Amino acid sequence: METEELNIFDEYRNLLGIETREDVHRKGHWHETFHCWIVSREEGADRIHLQLRSSNKKDFPGLFDITAAGHLLSKETPMDGVREVEEELGLAIAFEDLIPLGVIKDQIHQEGFIDNEHCHNFLYLAKENSDLRFELQKEEVAGMVSADFQAFSELCMGKRGQAAVEGFKMADDGTAEPFAKTIRKTDLVPHSQSYLEQVAVRLKQVLEKA
DSSP: OTTOEEEEEOTTOOEEEEEEHHHHHHHTOEEEEEEEEEEEEETTEEEEEEEEEOTTOSSSTTOEEOSEEEEOOTTOOGGGGGHHHHHHHOOOOOGGGOEEEEEEEEEEEETTEEEEEEEEEEEEEESOGGGOOOOOOTTTEEEEEEEEHHHHHHHHHTSOSOEEEEEEEEOTTSOEEEEEEEEOGGGBOOOOHHHHHHHHHHHHHHHHHO
8 A cells, every 4th residue: 555656746736746655655745635524414414424443554543534535546536536435435426426525735744654635525415324334344444423513513623622423333243333432633533623624614515505
């Protein structure tokens, strides 16, 4: 995976060349990613779905994150990114069913890991939670939870300190066990504050019109 080739850009999305994924994160090159947020609408209430990253992941194990996301390889477009939804969650979603939220910058800087992303964000609006039959890629995803969208939005915006999530977590024997927790921002992958705020605002704008 570290040898995958990614397009690299400057901060303004001007293409500069190609580097390996390892070098991209070592040198801090800007690159493109695909982010899909899934929201289900049930009896007028919106719930946003988050994945629980596997404890075996190299980066941010055991934290909650975007419903499905991944890097775009050098020869891929955002349309190709929809494969991440099926690979990670087992959901066959057509790109045409996604609602574009635009490109949002995200930066995560830690020792030995510099992540500068131009994130192509999309929303998939499911009519009912029962429509979402998750089959998880166990190497990547350890469970799925959902939260009231308003509560999650306020958590992202810094207007509340915690939010309740519920869903399931995969046991060692491969069975899904009910799971519930009250999460704080520290339980999320440490995306930049500006990224989380823009995601929350853009999701809310779309959901209010849907």
